[in-house]
Amino acid sequence: MTAEEIKLYIRKAKTSDIETITRIENQQFLHPWKKHQFTSELTHDISYFYVCEDVSTKEVVGYIIFWIIEETMELHTIAVSKKYKQKGIGKRLFLFMMETAKKKKVEEIFLEVRCSNTEAIAFYESFHFQQVGVRKDYYSSPPEDALIYKLTLPSHKR
């Protein structure tokens, strides 16, 4: 089934989602965030923490966290549950982030990604993000560079 076929709903994350989010996180990352890190994201004013829910099963199938600081947005994390990957769910979450950027008059979106994470790189490049820098050995175990990606949005002032 694709995202068009699965009925999806994007809503704010809440404390009761953290268990499922942590499970997805543990499936998907070498160095997963801990529960308390997700819980703390629920309390920051600048943090936008949303989940994507399968309407029919009420299952949380993905999540996204981004920050907005003045005109700049930073993507902090995005992940989709293993069995729901490559069905357009990441895209739904990402488009939601982009719509929020537009509404909040964000001018630039930044993100960092492990240089070996080819699926995430392909995903970001599909939204026309461009690599603008490298942080040498930014990640540990294994040590790896972070690639910095940026998207400039049409300015509302120009």
Ligand SMILES: CC(C)(COP(=O)(O)OP(=O)(O)OC[C@H]1O[C@@H](n2cnc3c(N)ncnc32)[C@H](O)[C@@H]1OP(=O)(O)O)[C@@H](O)C(=O)NCCC(=O)NCCS
């Ligand atoms: C990155 C991630 C969120 C993408 O979510 P997804 O729901 O699987 O992606 P989508 O199905 O919405 O894909 C959208 C587009 O991204 C690209 N893409 C996604 N997965 C890809 C893959 N494995 N290989 C190549 N391109 C890929 C494609 O262009 C795709 O468009 P298409 O389906 O029309 O070809 C998901 O792979 C994931 O959870 N990865 C593990 C966590 C992670 O690494 N997060 C990023 C941390 S920096």
